[in-house]
Amino acid sequence: MTLALVGGTHRTVPLALRERLAFTADQAAEALERFRDRFPGREGVLLSTCNRVEFYAAGEADAAAPPHDELVSFLAECRGLDAQALAPVLGRERDEAVARHLFGVAAGLDSMVLGEPQILAQVKQAWALAQDSRTTGPLTAGMFQAALRTAKRVAAETALGRERVSIPSVAVADFASGVFERFDDKRVLLVGAGKMAAETLRYLREAGARDVVIVNRTASRATDLASRLDARPAEFADLERELVAAELVVSTTGSSEPVVSLDLFDRAAAHREGRPLVVLDLAVPRDFDPAIGTRPGVWLYCVDDLAAACEANRRRRQREIPQALAIVEEETRRFMGDVHHRTTAPVIEQLRAGWNETGSAELERLFRRLPHLAAGDREEIRQAFERYAAKMLHPPLASLRNESHAGPPHGLLDALRRLFNLQE
Amino acid sequence: MAPFLSGISIVCFAASYAVALACEASRLVFRSGVRGAVMVTFAAAGLVAHTLFLGWRAVSSGTVPLSSPFDWYLLAAWLLAAGYLWLTIANPRTPVGLFLLPVVLALVGAASLASREPFLHDAASRFWGRIHGGFHLVWSVSVVLGAIAGLMWLIQAGRLARKQAPLQGFRMPSLERLAHVTARTPAIAAWAAAAGFVSGIVLNAVNRRRGLIETVPWTDPVVLRMAAVVAWLIVADWMTSTARRRPDGGRTTAWLALVSLAVMAGSILWGLFGSTQHGRPAAAAPAMRVEATP
Numbered sequence: 001m002t003l004a005l006v007g008g009t010h011r012t013v014p015l016a017l018r019e020r021l022a023f024t025a026d027q028a029a030e031a032l033e034r035f036r037d038r039f040p041g042r043e044g045v046l047l048s049t050c051n052r053v054e055f056y057a058a059g060e061a062d063a064a065a066p067p068h069d070e071l072v073s074f075l076a077e078c079r080g081l082d083a084q085a086l087a088p089v090l091g092r093e094r095d096e097a098v099a100r101h102l103f104g105v106a107a108g109l110d111s112m113v114l115g116e117p118q119i120l121a122q123v124k125q126a127w128a129l130a131q132d133s134r135t136t137g138p139l140t141a142g143m144f145q146a147a148l149r150t151a152k153r154v155a156a157e158t159a160l161g162r163e164r165v166s167i168p169s170v171a172v173a174d175f176a177s178g179v180f181e182r183f184d185d186k187r188v189l190l191v192g193a194g195k196m197a198a199e200t201l202r203y204l205r206e207a208g209a210r211d212v213v214i215v216n217r218t219a220s221r222a223t224d225l226a227s228r229l230d231a232r233p234a235e236f237a238d239l240e241r242e243l244v245a246a247e248l249v250v251s252t253t254g255s256s257e258p259v260v261s262l263d264l265f266d267r268a269a270a271h272r273e274g275r276p277l278v279v280l281d282l283a284v285p286r287d288f289d290p291a292i293g294t295r296p297g298v299w300l301y302c303v304d305d306l307a308a309a310c311e312a313n314r315r316r317r318q319r320e321i322p323q324a325l326a327i328v329e330e331e332t333r334r335f336m337g338d339v340h341h342r343t344t345a346p347v348i349e350q351l352r353a354g355w356n357e358t359g360s361a362e363l364e365r366l367f368r369r370l371p372h373l374a375a376g377d378r379e380e381i382r383q384a385f386e387r388y389a390a391k392m393l394h395p396p397l398a399s400l401r402n403e404s405h406a407g408p409p410h411g412l413l414d415a416l417r418r419l420f421n422l423q424e
Numbered sequence: 425m426a427p428f429l430s431g432i433s434i435v436c437f438a439a440s441y442a443v444a445l446a447c448e449a450s451r452l453v454f455r456s457g458v459r460g461a462v463m464v465t466f467a468a469a470g471l472v473a474h475t476l477f478l479g480w481r482a483v484s485s486g487t488v489p490l491s492s493p494f495d496w497y498l499l500a501a502w503l504l505a506a507g508y509l510w511l512t513i514a515n516p517r518t519p520v521g522l523f524l525l526p527v528v529l530a531l532v533g534a535a536s537l538a539s540r541e542p543f544l545h546d547a548a549s550r551f552w553g554r555i556h557g558g559f560h561l562v563w564s565v566s567v568v569l570g571a572i573a574g575l576m577w578l579i580q581a582g583r584l585a586r587k588q589a590p591l592q593g594f595r596m597p598s599l600e601r602l603a604h605v606t607a608r609t610p611a612i613a614a615w616a617a618a619a620g621f622v623s624g625i626v627l628n629a630v631n632r633r634r635g636l637i638e639t640v641p642w643t644d645p646v647v648l649r650m651a652a653v654v655a656w657l658i659v660a661d662w663m664t665s666t667a668r669r670r671p672d673g674g675r676t677t678a679w680l681a682l683v684s685l686a687v688m689a690g691s692i693l694w695g696l697f698g699s700t701q702h703g704r705p706a707a708a709a710p711a712m713r714v715e716a717t718p
Contacts, residue, residue: 156457159592174589178580181598274669276599297671299584309589316592 001139001339003098004065006072006090007047007054010112013089021079021086023048025129031078032133038074039066043137045130045144049122051112052105056098058139061343068092099143100332106147107154108161109324114317115160120151142338150331157327158320163313167306168196171280172203174309176248179278179299183209186247190214191239191259193225194252196282201229201250213246215239217253243268249279251287259287269295280306333405340404347413348397350422355389429480432473434498438532440470441505441525448521451593460516467509467521474502493695496557497535501528503565517595523572534692552627559620563613563657567681567688570609574681577602577674599674606677607668610661613684617654624650649691656687 013021023031028046035044041063045056055075057065066074072090076083093101101110106123108115127144130136136144155161164170180186188209190197193216201212212231216222219235226233234242243249243265253259265288269277279300281288286302293300363385367378396416403409416422447463450456478498508524580596590596624647632639640647660680667676 157455159455163589170589175584175587177598178584178590178596179599181600181604269671272671274671274673276671276674295671297674301587305587309587312589 001061001343002059002065003093003095003139003143004057004068004071005054005093005098005101006068006075007052008090009054009110010051012091013053017081017086017089018051018053020081021053021075022050023053023079025125027078028126028129029133031075032130032135034078035074036133036135039063039070042066042135043130043140044135045126045140047105047123047126049119052110054105056102056140056143058137058143060139068094096332096336099146099335100328102143102147103150103328103331103335104325106151107324107328108151109154109321109328113165114314115163115320115324117155117161120148123147123151138342139339143335146331146335150328153327153331154324158323160317160320160324163316165310165314165317166199167282167303167310168200168203170309170313171200171250171282171301171306172207174313175299175301175306176204176278176280177207179276180247183207183248186211187245188212189242189246189249190225190229190231191249191251191287192216192253192255192283193218193221194254194282197250197252198225198229200280200282201231204248204250209248213242215242217255240264240268243277244271247275247277249277249288250282251279252282253287255283255287256285258285258289259283260289260292262289262291265289265292265295265298269298272297282306336407337401337405340408341401343408344400344404344413347416347422348400351393351396351416351420352389354420354422355393359385359389429476430484432477432480434477434532434536437470437473437477437505438529440466440473441528441532444470444508444521445525445529448519448525451519451522452591455593460512463521464509464512467505467512471502471505471509474498474505478502492540493538494535494540496561497531497538500561500564501531501535503561504528504531504568507565507569515597518597519594520572520576523575524568527568527572552623552630556620556623556627559616559623563616563620564688566609566613566616567657567684570606570613570681571685573602573605573609574678577606577678578682581675581678603674603677606674606681607664609681610657610664610677610684614654614657614661617650617657621650621654646695649694653687653691657684660684 008018008021010018023046028048031046032044035042035046035057039057039059041059042065043058047054047056053075055071057071059065069087072087073083075081075090076086102123104110106120108117108119111119123144127136127140130140164173176183183204186209188201188204188211190201190212193214201209204212212229213234214222214226214229214231215234215236215238216225217236219233222233222236225231239260243260251259274297276297276299279288279292279298281300281302284303288300288302290300290302292298363382366381367373373381396412400409400412400416403412444463444467447459447466450459478495481495504524505528508521508528511518511520511524576596577599580599580602583590583596584599596602628640628642660683664677664680667673667680670676
């Protein structure tokens with residue numbers, strides 16, 4: 001049994017090369033078909049995301065996983081690249097290290113944003129595509145199932161993916177949601193049409209926000225963005241009135257001066273009837289006068305505030321790494337134990353067959369000598385023989401299983417073959 | 425069955441609540457996949473033991489849950505413990521037990537110090553005694569819930585003002601939700617306390633007229649302190665309703681809820697250690713039991 005991996009990530013492959021190496025879903029399906037034709041009897045799974053392209057191959061003893069060089073050439077051919085240029089930047093792993101790597105990838109430990117959950121869905125998609133392309137088998141099935149189990153354990157037993165690390169997600173989940181219980185009855189005001197506004201609005205929509213108004217100095221941009229984001233455009237001149245109606249403001253203009261001065265805000269606040277207001281000022285320079293944050297009932301957060309919270313969350317994620325790695329290590333040992341145990345299957349089969357054959361012969365002889373035995377009695381005796389054989393076989397099989405945890409149990413297998421005269 | 429039920433003591437459920445509280449506190453220290461289940465199991469076990477204890481006491485001594493100061497405290501603790509269990513199951517990530525369970529344990533502790541002697545009244549007073557004790561239970565529980573929501577509001581607002589991400593295992597409900605609770609409990613507490621006070625006056629008047637039991641003098645400290653408590657709760661409710669439309673209304677409401685709790689705690693301590701004729705049985709009174717308040 002062999003496992004092999006070649007692949008590159010954002011850490012090892014330059015972006016320009018990574019773009020050319022990346023596979024679309026159709027290209028990946030085509031590549032897997034080529035793999036099946038070129039390496040019959042082998043198993044293969046291709047994982048291609050924005051940040052990584054990895055090919056996992058596996059094979060049994062009679063059809064071992066292809067050597068790394070052949071896999072590199074195969075990937076290069078699939079994408080029309082020069083294998084010589086590709087070889088130095090692609091990582092290579094073998095056997096146990098392959099499983100360990102995949103488990104870490106699935107758990108988000110190898111991601112650009114540590115602990116991000118999207119990679120798990122991508123691993124599942126890669127596995128499903130390989131299944132559809134009929135390039136999977138018992139080895140990759142076991143390995144990918146173990147990878148999914150590892151990812152679930154890391155998510156449940158550590159806080160690796162729990163803390164948010166992007167500014168829009170932190171702004172909504174850690175701050176706006178700390179003030180408001182629900183967003184479906186709140187007015188959201190987007191000031192400006194920056195990219196961060198759209199991203200923040202995506203999280204607000206997920207949280208339930210429905211009533212969204214966009215104001216922008218350029219009215220046409222506000223209208224464009226409003227139509228794209230299913231929102232309502234408003235005149236920039238109406239900003240004060242919109243501030244009165246809003247509960248949450250996301251501001252992302254490119255203005256060099258504050259868009260909302262303290263005076264403007266105070267005029268609006270006088271008509272707000274004490275309702276709380278969350279302001280996510282994501283513009284640099286800031287759109288809201290910082291003094292507005294000192295007004296009662298106003299929760300004002302600028303980019304630096306949110307970035308500091310993101311950084312704190314990132315540090316918390318880092319602290320979870322040792323525990324996550326311990327889970328990966330535990331699952332790797334468990335998986336490799338299972339894999340090594342698989343290599344003992346032919347010997348166990350021969351051993352069982354030999355015992356059953358001998359037992360059946362003895363039973364036949366016994367039944368010939370005792371022809372008066374009733375059918376029920378014969379069945380009882382047959383079951384007793386089977387139980388005896390199973391009990392006698394249990395200790396050597398348990399020893400084989402235990403030995404498999406430390407590696408392929410070649411010594412024990414050899415001893416069993418010699419003791420019981422089994423064939424290779 | 426009877427030996428088993430009679431073997432349940434205050435320590436049984438107090439210990440279960442204490443373990444649940446320790447589990448809640450451990451949220452701040454480490455993560456655990458099984459802690460939620462352990463916490464709910466201990467809280468539920470405590471609540472079951474608590475229920476059996478009150479039930480057995482009612483059956484074996486013929487008293488009903490509000491018959492003595494001891495029973496009154498335990499019933500208040502039972503209501504809060506049941507509330508804790510419900511809130512924890514509904515919101516497993518909110519550490520509400522860190523705030524509720526200490527109050528539950530404090531009430532159980534107060535029960536252990538309080539008199540177990542039933543209030544003695546004649547049958548005609550039973551109706552008013554039940555109303556009196558019931559209303560006192562409602563306002564007390566309302567004040568506790570309001571104060572806990574107020575404290576959580578202040579903690580959450582402090583975190584948001586400091587612009588910090590939530591602590592691990594210490595994710596508070598939103599200000600909006602907490603403000604909703606702190607804004608409503610003062611009205612419930614004020615009305616229930618006023619009703620409890622008035623029903624107490626009626627109860628006292630009935631007792632005086634019948635002369636079957638030693639009555640409470642109108643200048644008794646318990647009458648004066650309850651009048652003060654009711655007055656405070658009415659003022660607090662009025663202040664809460666006027667503060668709601670101000671930008672800093674949430675903070676004002678939260679503080680008012682905490683002050684109400686302090687007033688209630690002072691009133692309870694006074695009841696435990698002060699001198700009063702309230703609830704003192706007459707030596708020759710017939711042994712009839714009725715619900716009342718400590």
